[in-house]
Amino acid sequence: MSTEPLLKATGLRVSYGSFEVIKGVDLSVRDGAALAVIGPNGAGKSTLFKALTGEIATHGGKVMFRGRDVTQMPAHLRTAEGMGRTFQVSRVFQELTALSNVIVALESRMRCKGERRGSWWRAAPAPSVVGEAEELLAQLGIAHLRDETAAAISHGDRKRLELALALALEPKILMLDEPTAGMAPADRMKIVDLILAIRREKGVAVVMTEHDMDVIFMISDQVLVLNYGEVIASGSVEEVRSSPIVREVYLGKDMYHAAG
Template sequence: MNAQSLLLQAADLRVNYGAFEVIRGVSLSVGDGEALAIIGPNGAGKTTLFKALTGEVNCRSGNVNFAGKDVTSMPAHERTIEGMGRTFQVSRVFLELTALENVVVALESRRRSRGEHTGAWWHTAPPPDLLAEAVGLLDQLGIASLRGETAATLSHGDKKRLELALALALEPKILMLDEPTAGMAPADRMRIVEVILRIRREKGVAVVMTEHDMDVIFSLADSVMVMNYGEVIAAGSVEEVRNDPTVREVYLGKDMYHAAG
């Protein structure tokens, strides 16, 4: 991968919670349109690494470059404007708003950040083109029929899909997906995989994700990074990591390895 194709690059990141070092010298790189999966046991530091990459926590040392800029000191909302889309283990949506209103808010935020005209205040008269785009995003995620439902009443899986719609509304260069299929039924997980694959194919969006479901990882990822106790213990292509004896034994398990092989 040449330097021109790099979208996200982190070098020697170190994060402390008090005296405890949670991230210990982690480096990674993600190219345009590439999908990287970060795996490891609970407590390995995956979510903290996500927070460091997206600006939710400060790094004690190291640097983060995104889309050609040093964003190490840039707060999370500014990294979002630069093109980082983000979802969370526990979905973050506006629970008191309908699914449609959630997406409209995200679209208006994108337009305002770009200095574009947003029309009347969304709650009374959202512009027709904005409404159409919002419905289109909900349809893309398979939840257009729920557009009038209050987000608080949606199922766990539908909340996760709505959160992904909010991230896509910002037209990100990269999607940072923290456990995107956590708590979903198998059929719902595969629907999310299909959506993400389509987004990558049609829009060329890069993906960085943490995920426990190895079927999801094998379906989506170009490369895999394995963490344990805040350190990277293996990295490479899906096949390279899958065939690493330590990773196979400790994280995949022999049965999962043979099932996926």
């Protein structure tokens, strides 16, 4: 078994014009682990995510994924390598049904891996593909929405559908950008339970940004704290929770004691 981290960034830098947004960030995530990236608004969390997933170019440093240098690799190829991704605003095919959304993701994975299900002239998806899609919807708790268009389902269910699309690609790591944003508390807890189940049952690593500290503390093994594009703290949940600089810059004493 490899001792190399699954995902590793060293000296990562991102600039918008002359303004440096990410300033020499280092991070690493091992197989099956969960890292939360937190920080005040404007700290650079979303920019860091985009750099790690290949959505934007870096201006310094290196990104390694599964032992390969992917710093110059575009986002779609990182996805094919096993980097799943969700977004603050769910990106699903609004006009398609929930089932068709997952089928599209499954067929994309099969094309990338050179798999074939059924005859090449088949117009409809193979029964095995439909079955796999239905199973994913059931795992995410939205099997009853299989024939509903994505545009017609609730915000929380769209988040679950987006997670199903990411899982259809059989990722080694899930990059989750604000997975519970805009959700009611009950829906938030359902997403937490889903992410924990995915980690437990599939062994998938997780990197996430999230404003809800309770969600972070329930899911994450490690926490990295950004402020103005720089890492001001990194370590276990307890180490970060007890860090005076983190409490001052981000958590605040009231939030810290509430979380404890």
